[in-house]
Amino acid sequence: MIGSVRAELLRLTRWPVTWVVTGVWLALNVMFGYVFDLLGYRDAVSSGDRRLAAELLAQISPAGVPATMTQGLPLFGGALVLVLAAVSTGNGYGWNTWKTVFTQGPPRLAAFGGTMAALAVVLVGIVVLSLVVDLAASAVVMTAESQALTWPTIGELAEGVGGALLIAGMWAAAGAMLGIVAKGPALSAGLGLIWVLVVENLLRGVSGLLGALEPVTDYLPGTAAGSLAAAIGGVTGSESGGAPGVVTILTGPSAATLLTGYAVVFMLVAGFLMARRDA
Amino acid sequence: MQEPVVVTERLTKRYGHQVAVDAVSLTVRRGEIYGFLGPNGAGKTTTLRMLLGLVRPTRGRARVLGGRPGERSVLRRVGALVEDPGFYPYLSGRDNLRVLARYRRLPDTVADQALEQVDLGGRGRDRFRSYSLGMKQRLGVAAALLGEPDLLILDEPTNGLDPAGMADMRRLVRRLTDQGQTVLLSSHLLGEVQQICDRVGVIAAGRLLTESTVADLRGTRTLVVRAEPVARAGEVIEIGLGLPVRPFDGGGLQVDADPDRTPEVVRTLVTAGVDVHEVRPSERTLEEAFFAMTEDNGPEETT
Numbered sequence: 001m002i003g004s005v006r007a008e009l010l011r012l013t014r015w016p017v018t019w020v021v022t023g024v025w026l027a028l029n030v031m032f033g034y035v036f037d038l039l040g041y042r043d044a045v046s047s048g049d050r051r052l053a054a055e056l057l058a059q060i061s062p063a064g065v066p067a068t069m070t071q072g073l074p075l076f077g078g079a080l081v082l083v084l085a086a087v088s089t090g091n092g093y094g095w096n097t098w099k100t101v102f103t104q105g106p107p108r109l110a111a112f113g114g115t116m117a118a119l120a121v122v123l124v125g126i127v128v129l130s131l132v133v134d135l136a137a138s139a140v141v142m143t144a145e146s147q148a149l150t151w152p153t154i155g156e157l158a159e160g161v162g163g164a165l166l167i168a169g170m171w172a173a174a175g176a177m178l179g180i181v182a183k184g185p186a187l188s189a190g191l192g193l194i195w196v197l198v199v200e201n202l203l204r205g206v207s208g209l210l211g212a213l214e215p216v217t218d219y220l221p222g223t224a225a226g227s228l229a230a231a232i233g234g235v236t237g238s239e240s241g242g243a244p245g246v247v248t249i250l251t252g253p254s255a256a257t258l259l260t261g262y263a264v265v266f267m268l269v270a271g272f273l274m275a276r277r278d279a
Numbered sequence: 280m281q282e283p284v285v286v287t288e289r290l291t292k293r294y295g296h297q298v299a300v301d302a303v304s305l306t307v308r309r310g311e312i313y314g315f316l317g318p319n320g321a322g323k324t325t326t327l328r329m330l331l332g333l334v335r336p337t338r339g340r341a342r343v344l345g346g347r348p349g350e351r352s353v354l355r356r357v358g359a360l361v362e363d364p365g366f367y368p369y370l371s372g373r374d375n376l377r378v379l380a381r382y383r384r385l386p387d388t389v390a391d392q393a394l395e396q397v398d399l400g401g402r403g404r405d406r407f408r409s410y411s412l413g414m415k416q417r418l419g420v421a422a423a424l425l426g427e428p429d430l431l432i433l434d435e436p437t438n439g440l441d442p443a444g445m446a447d448m449r450r451l452v453r454r455l456t457d458q459g460q461t462v463l464l465s466s467h468l469l470g471e472v473q474q475i476c477d478r479v480g481v482i483a484a485g486r487l488l489t490e491s492t493v494a495d496l497r498g499t500r501t502l503v504v505r506a507e508p509v510a511r512a513g514e515v516i517e518i519g520l521g522l523p524v525r526p527f528d529g530g531g532l533q534v535d536a537d538p539d540r541t542p543e544v545v546r547t548l549v550t551a552g553v554d555v556h557e558v559r560p561s562e563r564t565l566e567e568a569f570f571a572m573t574e575d576n577g578p579e580e581t582t
Binding site: 002003004006007008010011014015016095096097098099100101102103104105106107111114278279 | 328331354357366370377378382383422425
């Protein structure tokens with residue numbers, strides 16, 4: 001599978017889409033995590049709202065980086081990596097590149113595994129970049145505001161990175177599966193986006209009215225992702241400075257287990273289809 | 280005797296009620312250029328896809344280089360271009376080949392060698408999406424050449440090429456077989472097949488109609504006779520020599536006789552007082568042979 005991973009890494013790292021998704025995510029992260037929070041903090045200070053100012057300062061502080069980095073992923077970050085994964089597997093059918101790859105000799109599961117491993121490397125890169133950019137942004141803002149720098153512990157950083165990878169990985173697996181199911185990029189990315197951005201939120205809204213739906217909506221992929229982000233310290237969308245998609249429904253360990261389960265199931269379905277279907 | 284490179288036994292592919300390939304049994308021998316000939320939609324590409332393991336046969340079996348189609352050890356020794364060349368449009372031709380070389384566990388440098396072989400060395404760093412149809416096709420062939428495979432499966436390799444490009448491609452294919460590689464190429468261009476193939480398999484409506492050498496497929500040679508009066512000439516040849524005669528374009532006669540009998544035909548006509556203007560051997564073109572065959576077994580509803 002090493003050959004497949006090297007091949008996929010070459011084509012993914014030279015793909016403008018990979019860099020566009022990475023850039024958009026970093027820009028969103030900085031904008032929503034720091035720029036808007038900083039403006040809100042200054043407003044709170046000038047209006048004398050000390051409680052809000054303290055809350056926002058805690059989020060901007062380097063100690064808040066693990067939470068800030070993770071809380072954008074259940075919804076927007078997840079949607080971005082889902083699109084990246086969906087177009088990277090789906091385009092293989094549109095461009096006929098899967099056919100070309102399969103005639104080179106790798107077993108289909110090795111080719112699929114290579115794609116997933118290369119996507120995982122890209123995700124690690126995105127998460128590490130987010131961490132570095134967020135720490136830098138936080139340090140700059142805190143210094144500019146003449147505030148003391150409180151750094152997160154190694155454990156908190158590991159928790160943030162691990163959580164971010166798990167959430168992003170689950171959405172990427174979902175995207176890769178959709179690309180293979182739909183055998184194309186457009187439908188898979190479109191369906192995935194509607195699910196992440198609309199359907200899950202609607203279902204959670206409806207479950208407020210229909211209690212019978214709750215056991216289902218409590219265990220949806222987005223719910224698990226949002227719960228894990230909250231467990232790491234993410235602020236729910238209903239609170240000031242919070243992020244949409246962050247929810248406090250499941251405990252951290254349950255959410256992490258569920259996310260792992262979803263990722264495994266998505267990859268199994270995708271791998272099975274790729275191996276069994278005519279190319 | 281060496282094992283054939285490709286053997287299929289009643290290979291069949293059905294899509295619902297549609298039979299795309301119907302019990303095709305063909306044999307490709309080592310070191311030959313085998314032409315897989317048929318009109319568009321005859322089942323050529325589906326057969327090739329089955330030989331590459333891209334499509335599972337509904338029935339029948341195939342052996343490629345002694346193994347199962349699609350098996351890793353087999354595919355490592357096969358280079359293929361099937362249908363449109365499938366490449367990443369945003370990558371350069373060179374990077375596309377490097378990606379495929381990595382899949383084959385070959386060093387990146389083989390990409391440059393393959394580009395040179397198809398005369399794309401100068402454009403290797405340009406993006407695939409900027410390539411002309413002919414360049415895309417040549418890159419497809421370059422991809423098939425990676426790792427010097429024992430068997431090349433080329434589906435319509437001259438598609439989109441201009442006449443010079445087609446001639447280059449034919450030269451390349453011949454050079455490959457000179458080096459000992461076996462080539463299985465599909466085509467609907469009869470002239471192309473006639474020029475370069477050792478043997479051909481003719482497929483129409485999913486069925487393999489025949490498999491033979493090009494010479495055998497073209498069949499016996501005939502004589503074309505132009506003589507006056509033409510009716511008298513026909514009588515003399517038919518009755519006097521017992522040879523079947525048919526009218527030929529422009530008032531001539533076509534005689535089912537080997538060209539060795541030319542002197543005898545001329546002598547008989549002259550003795551009978553017929554003015555002989557022309558006697559020449561005539562061979563069926565592959566095109567004539569092909570149409571004769573596909574008209575008899577023309578496309579049918581396969582539902």
